[in-house]
Amino acid sequence: MFEQIFEFIGNHLLLSSTFIFLAIAFFINEGRQGGVKVSPTELVGLVNRDDAKILDLRDSKEYRLGHIAGSQSFPTTSIESRLGEIDHLKQTTLILVCKMGQHSGPTGKKLKSLGFEDVRRLAGGMAEWNASNLPVVKKEVS
Numbered sequence: 001m002f003e004q005i006f007e008f009i010g011n012h013l014l015l016s017s018t019f020i021f022l023a024i025a026f027f028i029n030e031g032r033q034g035g036v037k038v039s040p041t042e043l044v045g046l047v048n049r050d051d052a053k054i055l056d057l058r059d060s061k062e063y064r065l066g067h068i069a070g071s072q073s074f075p076t077t078s079i080e081s082r083l084g085e086i087d088h089l090k091q092t093t094l095i096l097v098c099k100m101g102q103h104s105g106p107t108g109k110k111l112k113s114l115g116f117e118d119v120r121r122l123a124g125g126m127a128e129w130n131a132s133n134l135p136v137v138k139k140e141v142s
Contacts, residue, residue, distance in 0.1 A: 034105030035096065035112070035119035040132045043068075043095055043122055052093035055086070057103050058126065066136035068097060068129060076103050083114065093118040101125040 009016045038046065046052040047070065054071035056063050063073040074082065076098070086094075094116060096104035104121035111119050122129065130136070 035094075035108035035121045037101075037123035038095065038120045039123055040129050040134055043129075044134075046093055046095060046120070050093050052095050052120075053086075053089055054095045054097055056126075057096055057098040057107055062099065062126075064139040066126070066130070066138050068126075069135065069137050071097060076107055079107060079110070090116050091118075093120065096121040097129070098122075098125045100127045 043052075043054070047054065054068055055074040056067050056071040057074060057076045058067075059075050059077070060073055063071075063075075067073070074086070094111065096108050096111075096119065098104045098107075098121075101121065101124050104125065108119040108121050124131070126136075
């Protein structure tokens with residue numbers, strides 16, 4: 001089977017190259033539609049230098065167990081009903097944080113479509129933040 005794939009690629013080099021190029025371009029484009037990914041270090045710089053705001057998309061219980069200082073709890077499930085709370089931040093750099101990075105892309109895409117100009121997302125989410133041994137604020141779960 002692999003011999004046939006390699007034979008096809010060899011016989012259709014231009015077609016195969018075009019397909020690979022378009023696939024890469026597609027994934028880059030899709031990734032950026034939800035906002036540019038930033039590392040934990042870049043997040044700290046954006047908050048300190050540009051006064052970026054952090055929206056934590058995890059549920060309230062996970063937020064209370066540990067979140068980035070200065071972040072606002074904004075669970076993905078309540079975005080529709082809470083848009084009015086962040087409407088004034090349309091020209092502000094927003095950094096979206098979720099558990100592992102899987103929910104921030106679709107949420108970022110939605111916010112961009114609603115007019116938020118500079119939406120970014122923490123690559124790897126809180127899992128990456130914790131793996132980098134960066135500080136978190138903890139509040140007891142009531």
